[in-house]
Amino acid sequence: MTLAIEFVSPDAFSGYSFLEFGRIRPMHVNGVILAWLTMMYFGALFYMLPRLVGTPGMWSERLGVWTAVAWNLMFVGGIVALATGHNQGKEYGELIWPLDIAVLVIWCANIFNILMTVTIRTIRPLYVTVWWFIASPMWLAADYAIGNVVWNPGDIWGSRSGMLGGSLQDGMLNWWYAHNLFGLWLTPMLIALTYYIVPRITNTPLYSYSLSLVSFWGMAFFYTGVGDHHLLQTPTPAWLKTIATLSSISLMIPVFAFTINILGTMKGNWEKFFTNLPLRFTMTAFVFYFLVNVQGAFQAVQPFNKMTHFTNFVVAHAHLALLGGFTILGMGVIDYCVAQIYRRPLWSRTLSEWQYWLVTIGFTGFFSALTMAGFIQGQSWAAGVPEVNVLPLLHPWFIARAVFGAMIVLSGIVQMVNIYLTVRGDTASRLARGVERVAGRPLVAGGASTEPS
């Protein structure tokens, strides 16, 4: 479990690296989704699930460690394959067929581990987080298998692999699959982790059980059908576009349910937002997550889509979810879990503050720059200016994006240093010495944990 967390380092967001862009881009996308966020989520899952169902650990700790190792080996293979131009040529489904199979095998091992852990539980009712922990990996396994058309390997090392017969069919499947990477795995896990961390740190029961039901089933029904909103202007069936648009707007229902639930839980606990860093990371991610959903609902409406599609506005939207939402949450979760697992405070609170502000300011700037670039592109194209002529106008925004991107990378490095020093050093006595120096008397035993107990 520790292994899983330690392997994770926030992925570099490459910013203005257009060198060999076509190959770096799938590495970046797959790296963020599969290497960084998925590893972080499974690490958190292995930490939280036993605590929620009342078992001493996962059903099989050894299986968990092996899947983590195998996953990383798989991903090393993936990076090598992508760097040498071996990909399936499908956006978000670039990994070649043998790696797809590896992903599915490891994934199913994890699902098995989770289900067995739930079976041997000692706490009978399942907490909200556990619903997601059960459903979400299963959804993703099905999504991944269908989306990569694993029953049709084709040319297993190269481009014509894992596809449907017709181009548009392939496109519809491609984007249904791609959006459900977020809809059925990354987003549900954000919800699950938030449902765990917020009540746990604030020591408050969850505001409403009914609302969490609405958010669970709403996600299940509405999120699965939004994928075609990537194809609103392609020559694909109009009824499918209508479903995608309606689903995207209907997503507001579970999102608002989740939002109200978390805000209700936070009621009266907002002072902890300022004092507790993992909570602050989580709530910041929560705000970005809420924004990305509202933005996404509008983006999936035709007239709005006409102006924003193909522009950097969409890139900004994607980063709002994956960087603003999931990554910032992930940083908080790592800070939280490491401190809890090692039973000692983080090496430096100051470094954590730096990490928080670097990533928050960095991301806000990054997002604004890309959104502005998107508006410029959309307006210019609508006025009949060809793409190439728009590029010089985007230049300042690309520079801004690179600068803010550097802040985000720096934030990741700060966290790596902080976590490394926490794991290596005896931070409890370091903190005690620090308190002693300031307060003039020793710290009471057991007060070293970052978490109010």
Next chain:
Amino acid sequence: MSDHPIDPGPAGPTGPPPLPSRWRRRPGERMVMTPLMSSVGAMIAFAAVVFIVVLLPVQTFNPKASKDWVPLSDAALAGRQVFLSNGCVYCHSGFSRPQDVRAGLYYLYPKVSLPGDYFGTDQTPNLLGTERTGPDLTNEGGFHPDDWQFAHFYNPRYVDPFSLMPSFRFLSDHEVNDLSAFVQERSGKVGLLRYAGTLYAKHVDLAAQAYKPAPTGFQGANRTTEQADEQGKTADVIGGNILPQPDVVNLNEADRSYWLANDPLPVTVANLLRGKEIFRERCVACHGSLGDGKGPAAKFMSPPPADFTDKDDQCCGADTSPGDFYYRVLRGFPGTAMENFGTRLSVDDIWRVVMFAKTIPNGTLKSGRVPTPQDYIQWTPQDDLKAYVKAHPIDEMAPFVERPAPTDPFLVEAERMFPGMAPSDSILVPNIGRIDLTSIAAGIRRIYFNLLNKAWSDAKARGESLPPESQKNVLPEPIETGS
């Protein structure tokens, strides 16, 4: 989480459960989630939606091949793999939308993509894409000749200084030939027709000036720059007037209304400076930083880029009419790597850069040199040109414009390549003979059907599912490109 608010409590004793003592205000509290519900139940919900949004459309949506659809030849299909494995689709989308056609001036997006354009198994994996950092490539086929493509793949800044595209010089010659074939063949019949027109025009341009064909792949990178002077100058005797032969081809490839046009803007330092700025931004990669036609991209190109330093050059130098220059910048030079800048420069800016080009023989391209009106070489038509225009009056185009638009797409393409040629005209080209619009159309038709038949036989040999043979013989619909 024993402190969780929902606790279903121990199972009740046998017999009917006791009635609740008071009304439960939150019915959701009765809906207890069990492991079965959150695994099997969640998967059932998932499956229901998958049935609607995946299975149903994939099984029911099966459009027939559109009239415009063509299969890919083996080379183009191999090029498609190169396109995929280098991630080109992340910046170049693969469908054009109604609003693109409205917005796209001139040639950029002449048609909207239809479902039937995506027929066939050689079109997977899909190339729809989601971002346009670069332009959409659905309609790219035939807009640039191959030597432009090679220079562009070698270093995109050679032909477009604003481009953000990475250099693909790591590709082998073989791969880049395939890639170029894919780009040329991906735009359906209309694209093939454009490509055929370009190939024919290039054939004429090379023959008229006795240049060797351009190298393929990246071989051009190691070539010496060809000198841009009229090799093998021959003369064409038309109506008793003699004009050097390459000039005749040049005139026929430009709209007549520009033949004698002069620069409408006043020759001022401001206009010249703006022209210089644009020239240095856009033109030096091919035409050279001294305007001598020896830019880094010139090595890939045949016919070579124009040399502006030669004061006496009839075809391209300072004695050609500004209108002719203007038309070349606006619409490109058929068959050569000179592309149309009408999509990217304003009308005034084109006139300014043309004005500046007329000062280049006086060394105005040197850095720090401010072009002055004294550097400007005023153009006056020479006698043989005046005689030629007299024999081919510009007014002659009036009936040409008013007659009903030709329905033969090959004739339309021939007129697009030779917009200055009236139906009654003919020109003599060395090694080709005397050509007129009809024979040009026939030539384009031959090239078009060679390309189309090659693609069909390749696809048949690969065992792809093809539409009925009659689809092949449907001619491409002429597209009104406007002017």
